[in-house]
Amino acid sequence: MVIRRLSYLLDREPDTGSLRLQPLRPPGRTAAESSRAEGETPHELLAQVEQVIALTHRGTSHGVLSCSRLPAGGSLLCNGRTDHEHPSAPRQFIDVVHLPAGAAGFDRVWPIDTWRSRSWDAPAPADGDQLPAPEGHFDRPLLVRFAREQATRVAPFLADVRRLWADPAGRQIVVAEEDPETVAHWIALACASLPEHLARELTFVTRADEPHDAPQQIVGIGPDAAFDRHDPLLVQHLYRVHDALGGPGSPALPDPWAELTAALWQAGTPPVPLAPAASSSGTTRAADPFDLAALVPALLRLGTEPGERLTTLHSDSLRTVVATLASAARDQTQGPPAVEELTRVCQELAKHCSEHVTDPLALALAKRRLAAALDQDTKLRHDPLVGLPLGEAAQRALRAEFGSHFDEGLGRRLRGPVTTWAGPLHLALVLHGHQGAGVQDAVDKLVRALLHPYGPESADAVAVLNSVGHQGLNRLVLEKLAVKATGRRGDLLKDLLMSPQGDWVRSHLKAAPPSVALVDLAVRWSGPPHRLRGIELFTKLAEPAAPGATGASDPATLQTLWWLVWGSGQPERTHFPHLVRLCGAEAILAADLGTRFLPWLTSPGRFDRELVDFAHAVHRRAGLGGRERATAELLVLADDFARTSGTPRDVVDRVGELRRAARPADEVWDGVQQMLARGFAGLTPLDLYQSGALSHLANAEPALQRHYRHAVQAEYADDAQVSRMAARPDAVADLFFVWRRELTTSSREWHTNVEELLRGTLGVVLRRMNEEQRDAVANQLLKRSQSWLQTWLRWTNETTTGGGDTLIPGAPATYTPGHGQPGPAPHVPGQPPPPRPGELPPLPQQYPPGYSPSHPPPKH
DSSP states (O other): OOOEEEEEEEEEOTTTOOEEEEEEOOTTOOHHHHHHHHHHSOHHHHHHHHHHHHHHHTTOOTTOEEEEEOTTSSEEEEEEEEOSSSTTSSOEEEEEEEEOTTOSSTTTSOGGGGTTOGGGTSOOOSSSOOSOOOOOOSOHHHHHHHHHHTHHHHHHHHHHHHHHHHSTTOOOEEEEOSSHHHHHHHHHHHHHHSOHHHHHHOOEESOOSSGGGOOSSEEEEOTTSSOOTTOHHIIIIIOEEEESSSOOOOOOOOOHHHHHHHHHHHHTOOOOOOOOEEOTTSSEEOOOTTOGGGTHHHHHTSSSOHHHHHTTSOHHHHHHHHHHHHHHHHOTTOOHHHHHHHHHHHHHHHHHSOHHHHHHHHHHHHHHHHHHHHHHGGGOOSOTTTTOOOOHHHHHHHHHHHHHHHHHHHHHHHTSOGGGOHHHHHHHHHHHTTOSHHHHHHHHHHHHHHTSTTSTTHHHHHHHHHHHOOHHHHHHHHHHHHHHTOGGGHHHHHHHHTSTTHHHHHHTGGGSOHHHHHHHHHHHHHSTTTOOOHHHHHHHHHGGGTTSSSGGGSHHHHHHHHHHHTTTSOOOGGGHHHHHHHHOHHHHHHTTOGGGTHHHHHOOSSOOHHHHHHHHHHTTOTTOOHHHHHHHHHHHHHHHHHHHOOOHHHHHHHHHHHHHHHOOOHHHHHHHHHHHHHHHHTSOHHHHHHTSHHHHHHTSOHHHHHHHHHHHHHHTTSHHHHHHHHTOHHHHHHHHHHHTOOOSSOOHHHHHHHHHHHHHTHHHHHHHOOHHHHHHHHHHHHHHOHHHHHHHHHHHHHHHHOOTTOOOTTOOOSSOTTSOOOOOOOOOTTSOOOOOTTSOOOOOOOOOTTOBTTBOOOOO
């Protein structure tokens, strides 16, 4: 296997322009030596060499270096030189080195290292080393700087380099650069990243004018090459193009090996390629040359944060890298420093990635720790999973593999002294949280010990809780304490809080249910120096939490609070409205305290809005007596009518039935009448008359009539309401008609109330009305009858002139006070004389619509 060195002249025929390749005698070699060398070279080999030269170096400039593989085997290294004697001539010299397959040569030097080597121009010894000498252009510091300068392009380029071996028919890589030297840097970076045996196999050409014919794996081109860098077919399907000349280039493809290798270059720690492994027979076996196992440890040794660097990888690449890290974590030969470094990487990854990415590594580390924890048992004092970002899926996997072991160990310890529970309980909590059956058994036994604060195990239970120091366990124990000491059993928790073990409860009140905090407050506020009792203590305990969703509005907490303050006793009757206002009627019923309020419902001593609210909450509940239910329904019926004024006839009938059944106390009945009066006041005049409500009012008790009058007059205290009524003569006429109507039966008090109603409502409206509006009222009443018109005129005359006692409140006097009442006004010619005192004014004319008596129509 002889290394041959040949020379050629590549030019074109002057007449035809066709390519012409002529063998030359290498510099320093005699004609005899050249003839002997050519004679020793097989003709078929020479033909392949000349074909490669013709395809690769035609039209290229000085300094182009190419490395090719021949079909017959071996490698061909070619270097192009211009003719310095005739620099303008379209020809160049090609120096060729042929290395047969298996010949030593590229094991000492990479082909790219001979780029622009001065030894190409020097004569090679006939019997010496035929390879040009490498001149060290591409050392590692230079390539690190280059990788940092080209940071975004390194990983996509190396990904395509790796694919040259992943697929035997992998697509060629086209590198478009302005300067061929940059292409040489890319080739050198690829060689330095590849395993040694692959770097020697890499073929390339630093510059090709017609890259479609070039047979090499990496082809460098310039801006003038015969290659359309914007053609989607070329860029996306036929070649992998890395374009620094403004073209789109091929889309980047994710590759874990390439991304990790690029990260190492940019971190300044070039990768150490994986060497082929030796088999047991001594021969070299083909290992995966791109195994990540050789790169991940180097990345972990960086001084910077490797976890943060890994997060820059593509998602698919990141998952592959994490799987490799997990495999390293499962390797039992890894020492503590390596495991600590893997843990730190896992924590850093969790800051930027989801649990689906980090779970494989976290799970591998967790299994390693738990396997060691099984051997320690009670000696364990720290959470073996602390700091590991375990997701739900990883936790389920751990429970499936280790759960039964920890539960069995905890179950055995729970049958022994309390002092031995801490270690197994800690492990079970770490693995199961609060879901394990063993943890629930431990919580029950701890609570049982705590609720006997003066027993022998209570202090040991607190010691176990402090030793484990697990927030979830503390919360479970506090919740169980709240359940076990609810309502009338609150004294158990009260005794615990008054014992030395109560300090543990107080130190964890933030995690405790509201009822536990209330018991602690009750202990403090009922003791010195406050010594609160009864409603004062209840208010102090309930008010801080009343606005929220817990505290006094929480049924369980309310029940505990009630028993802490009153036990089996009762508050004073005057305090019930305050309790309803503070807690809410629904919460009282939910706490099963409704029966405590039923005596107040039927005999409250005073009517309050809270009584109505309680009636709304309780009237449909079971367990009420006949009188209690009738009272609640009576209050609800009256309140609904006061708010809606609906179906008065049905309300009147139903009120009578419920009153007979409820036999309400005076204060309850008076409150019902107030609400009914508001409902009647909300009816329109015609609804009041047609529904029969007017007849009911006219014959009702004086209290209902009085409440009705006050409810109506309250509306007319609003100046806007007076103005609205003044602008509606039809409504004024309807109201006057209804109130002054003679009914078949009515009480004496009704007539008095009607006069008060007219004076306090329509009397005020009448003062606001102008002459036209008053005439409109008169016309509306005239439509009913002449008698109604006279009644209206008589009432308005008395109201406006002061006849009788119906003078409008606040109306100005018709004479100067203190000077006596003046005589009647003198008669005005052309006008009818004023009526004598006690007489009705003359009837107004029936005017057509739109006609004003102050502007009569013109005479015809």
